[in-house]
Amino acid sequence: MAHPLFSxxxxxxxxxxxxxxxxxxxxxxxxxxxxxxxxxxxxxxxxASGIPKQVLPEYEAAFSRLGASQVHLLGIRDRRExxxxxxxxxxxxxxxxxxxxxxxxxxxxxxxxxPVLRAVRKRLQDGAVVAGTSAGAAAMPxxxxxxxxxxxxxxxxxxxxxxxLGFVDGLIIDSHFLERGRFTRLMEVGASNPEHLGVxxxxxxxxxxxxxxxxxxxxxxxxxxxxxxxxxxxxxxxxDMGKPVAVEHMILHALVSGHGFDVEARRYLxxxxxxxxxxxxx
Amino acid sequence: MAHPLFSxxxxxxxxxxxxxxxxxxxxxxxxxxxxxxxxxxxxxxxxASGIPKQVLPEYEAAFSRLGASQVHLLGIRDRRExxxxxxxxxxxxxxxxxxxxxxxxxxxxxxxxxPVLRAVRKRLQDGAVVAGTSAGAAAMPxxxxxxxxxxxxxxxxxxxxxxxLGFVDGLIIDSHFLERGRFTRLMEVGASNPEHLGVxxxxxxxxxxxxxxxxxxxxxxxxxxxxxxxxxxxxxxxxDMGKPVAVEHMILHALVSGHGFDVEARRYLxxxxxxxxxxxxx
Numbered sequence: 001m002a003h004p005l006f007s008x009x010x011x012x013x014x015x016x017x018x019x020x021x022x023x024x025x026x027x028x029x030x031x032x033x034x035x036x037x038x039x040x041x042x043x044x045x046x047x048a049s050g051i052p053k054q055v056l057p058e059y060e061a062a063f064s065r066l067g068a069s070q071v072h073l074l075g076i077r078d079r080r081e082x083x084x085x086x087x088x089x090x091x092x093x094x095x096x097x098x099x100x101x102x103x104x105x106x107x108x109x110x111x112x113x114x115p116v117l118r119a120v121r122k123r124l125q126d127g128a129v130v131a132g133t134s135a136g137a138a139a140m141p142x143x144x145x146x147x148x149x150x151x152x153x154x155x156x157x158x159x160x161x162x163x164x165l166g167f168v169d170g171l172i173i174d175s176h177f178l179e180r181g182r183f184t185r186l187m188e189v190g191a192s193n194p195e196h197l198g199v200x201x202x203x204x205x206x207x208x209x210x211x212x213x214x215x216x217x218x219x220x221x222x223x224x225x226x227x228x229x230x231x232x233x234x235x236x237x238x239x240d241m242g243k244p245v246a247v248e249h250m251i252l253h254a255l256v257s258g259h260g261f262d263v264e265a266r267r268y269l270x271x272x273x274x275x276x277x278x279x280x281x282x
Numbered sequence: 283m284a285h286p287l288f289s290x291x292x293x294x295x296x297x298x299x300x301x302x303x304x305x306x307x308x309x310x311x312x313x314x315x316x317x318x319x320x321x322x323x324x325x326x327x328x329x330a331s332g333i334p335k336q337v338l339p340e341y342e343a344a345f346s347r348l349g350a351s352q353v354h355l356l357g358i359r360d361r362r363e364x365x366x367x368x369x370x371x372x373x374x375x376x377x378x379x380x381x382x383x384x385x386x387x388x389x390x391x392x393x394x395x396x397p398v399l400r401a402v403r404k405r406l407q408d409g410a411v412v413a414g415t416s417a418g419a420a421a422m423p424x425x426x427x428x429x430x431x432x433x434x435x436x437x438x439x440x441x442x443x444x445x446x447l448g449f450v451d452g453l454i455i456d457s458h459f460l461e462r463g464r465f466t467r468l469m470e471v472g473a474s475n476p477e478h479l480g481v482x483x484x485x486x487x488x489x490x491x492x493x494x495x496x497x498x499x500x501x502x503x504x505x506x507x508x509x510x511x512x513x514x515x516x517x518x519x520x521x522d523m524g525k526p527v528a529v530e531h532m533i534l535h536a537l538v539s540g541h542g543f544d545v546e547a548r549r550y551l552x553x554x555x556x557x558x559x560x561x562x563x564x
Contacts, residue, residue, distance in 0.1 A: 151461050154504055154536060179433050181463015184504075187536060222436055222466075222526055226534070233552060235538070244504055247536035248550040252508070254436060254469060254529035256517070268530040270515060 009127040010036070012167055012209040016175045016201030016221060017101055017134030021062045027206050027219040031096065032066040034129045034208070039095030040069040045120075047076045047110050048102030048135040055100050063096075082114035091119040096129045099136025101175075105146040107139045108164060117165060130167055134175045137201060140167045145174055145185060153184035157241040161189070168209055170263060171197050177224055178202040190228030191236045191245050197263055198226035207255075212281035213264045216274060217255035225261060227251040291409040292318070294449055294491040298457045298483030298503060299383055299416030303344045309488050309501040313378065314348040316411045316490070321377030322351040327402075329358040329392050330384030330417040337382050345378075364396035373401040378411045381418025383457075387428040389421045390446060399447060412449055416457045419483060422449045427456055427467060435466035439523040443471070450491055452545060453479050459506055460484040472510030473518045473527050479545055480508035489537070494563035495546045498556060499537035507543060509533040 011034045019027040044059045046052035056073040063071050072090040076082055091097060097120050099107065111117045124130045130140075138144050144164035152158040172189050174182050177200030186198035199207060205221025217223040232248040239245065253268055255261060260274035269277055293316045301309040326341045328334035338355040345353045354372040358364055373379060379402050381389065393399045406412045412422075420426050426446030434440040454471050456464050459482030468480035481489060487503025499505040514530040521527065535550055537543060542556035551559055 150463060154460065178436070178463070178466055181432060181460070181465070183463070183465040184460055184536075187534070220526065232550065244502065244538040245536065246538045246541050246552075247534070248552070250534040252469070252529070252532040252534045254466075254527065256526040256528045259528050268514065270528075270530070 008124040009211060010124045011129045011211070012124070012140060013129065013131035013206055014137035014140055014173050014199070014201060014209070015131065015133035015206035015219070016137065016177060016203050018176070018203035019133055019206065019219065020204060021058050025062055025066060027204065028062050029066060030206070030208070030218045031098070031129060031131045032063070035095045036127045036129070040067060041072070041094045042068045042070070042096045042098060043072040043074055043091050043094040044098045044100065045074045045076055046100045046102070048104060048107040049100045050102055059098060059100065076110060076116060079110060079114060082111050082116045088115050088119045091116060091123060094123065094128065096131065097123060099132030099139070101134030101136055104135035104139040104144055105162070107135055108144070108162065111165065112163070121167065124167060137175050138173050139165045141171045141173055141196070142166050142169050143172060143196070145172065145189065148185050150181045150184060154188050154245050155242050156236060156239045156245055159185050159188045170195070171199050173199045173201065175201045176203055178222055183224070183226070186226045187247055187250060188245055190226055190231065190250055191234040191247050194228035194231040198228065200224035200226065210278060210281060213262060214269070214274070214277050214281060215255070215261040215263060216278070217257055217259050219257060223255040225253040225255065227253070227266060229266060290406040291493060292406045293411050293493070294406070294422060295411065295413035295488055296419035296422055296455050296481070296483060296491070297413065297415040297488035297501070298419065298459060298485050300458070300485035301415055301488065301501065302486060303340050307344055307348060309486065310344050311348060312488070312490070312500045313380070313411060313413045314345065317377045318409045318411070322349060323354070323376045324350045324352070324378045324380060325354040325356055325373050325376040326380045326382065327356045327358055328382045328384070330386060330389040331382045332384055341380060341382065358392060358398060361392060361396060364393050364398045370397050370401045373398060373405060376405065376410065378413065379405060381414030381421070383416030383418055386417035386421040386426055387444070389417055390426070390444065393447065394445070403449065406449060419457050420455050421447045423453045423455055424448050424451050425454060425478070427454065427471065430467050432463045432466060436470050436527045437524050438518055438521045438527055441467050441470045452477070453481050455481045455483065457483045458485055460504055465506070465508070468508045469529055469532060470527055472508055472513065472532055473516040473529050476510035476513040480510065482506035482508065492560060492563060495544060496551070496556070496559050496563060497537070497543040497545060498560070499539055499541050501539060505537040507535040507537065509535070509548060511548060
């Protein structure tokens with residue numbers, strides 16, 4: 001009963017950014033709890049970050065507090081480092097691979113097609129947890145947003161997209177979603193191609209993508225879903241670049257911790273339905 | 283075939299704020315074009331504004347350029363002025379009554395139940411145009427939003443509401459909608475009571491509310507509609523104040539100039555459907 005969108009054995013966790021890293025670590029605790037049996041090694045990849053020397057020790061401290069046996073701090077600044085054999089070995093040993101925030105275009109530009117990325121994909125297939133925050137979340141799907149001012153969005157071409165890290169299909173992930181008013185970005189994306197579910201992560205909110213296509217919201221924030229599959233009409237294909245896009249009929253949901261969504265069935269899951277769906281998929 | 287939501291003979295025009303007042307005046311031109319036959323007098327009410335002496339001359343210049351025979355500049359700062367007989371007479375003579383932006387709570391606090399407000403309502407019944415921008419748009423319905431930081435919204439109680447000016451029923455209007463990321467405000471409002479259609483006006487965008495319940499988008503910006511009527515579930519009634527609100531199933535539309543919406547039928551109207559609906563309702 002493997003799901004085409006979530007065919008890996010491991011868990012993906014996408015976090016909206018600005019998750020608590022110093023007090024009660026609610027979201028990171030959730031990530032750590034998914035670790036495969038007997039493997040408490042964590043690899044933190046800070047490629048996206050412009051300030052890796054500041055960010056890496058924060059995650060080292062947080063994951064150590066949660067009980068990590070070792071935290072590998074991986075800056076990976078360029079394509080040479082993305083092919084480094086020792087770095088690949090550290091990833092191959094880790095039960096959790098965590099991508100920091102920063103710029104998702106740096107992430108794909110440095111890691112796209114690299115031995116490091118292949119190693120992460122293999123770990124996910126084999127049951128490890130792959131988590132990422134902000135840029136590290138946005139980059140997870142096959143296609144990602146990397147730029148687009150919210151105020152300009154919903155004008156043809158305002159949102160810039162490219163191929164992502166390819167950990168999951170069928171979703172487009174946006175972060176800092178409520179805080180930066182990014183609804184129009186996912187609406188423009190949905191008008192451009194209604195097939196993929198738009199997942200908008202608020203800060204200090206996250207979503208666990210369970211292997212069988214079930215999303216589970218975690219953290220104190222919101223996860224907004226914009227489902228364009230039943231889009232009735234849009235003028236987007238007829239417009240010149242920069243012109244305002246019309247949209248007829250998208251469906252909007254807000255998930256909070258304990259609520260979920262079945263991506264295949266396009267079905268919202270209130271807490272008891274989520275529990276049942278997760279029990280069934282085990 | 284009068285519509286319960288739009289029972290007046292005149293037109294209401296709600297504008298999202300920051301409309302062009304100095305170059306080609308696209309939206310104000312649309313407002314002016316709705317003037318009842320033979321009456322080119324305009325009353326501008328700046329009660330909402332903290333800077334009426336700056337704002338009033340701008341509208342005087344704009345409406346004069348468009349061909350107004352007279353522009354009455356009405357500051358109306360307090361409840362005594364809201365009962366002034368000369369002010370009421372100016373409103374009674376005007377074919378267009380225009381509310382500036384500012385603070386909608388000042389608008390309702392000063393004008394609620396006043397002779398000036400009764401005169402405006404009477405003019406709308408008798409076929410005049412009542413238009414408003416920003417606060418002047420938000421205050422139009424029976425219930426209005428007057429406060430609520432977008433970043434806090436969708437947490438129970440984050441949005442503050444009170445009775446509005448009562449020009450239209452069945453809608454909740456929010457302004458500066460895309461620019462300030464206010465989707466979550468209308469989602470919280472829709473969860474609190476799904477009956478009323480959420481109308482989110484972008485800057486330099488507006489909506490004409492035609493007498494027969496047809497909305498028509500105008501201007502170069504977007505009008506976002508959030509329709510909660512088919513809300514499937516929400517936890518809002520069970521939550522403590524400040525806790526995050528879950529929402530299952532709201533419908534989202536984006537209108538651009540020339541597109542419309544039939545509020546009664548909850549039907550999106552592409553340009554040829556809008557033209558047909560407006561021709562039929564004449």
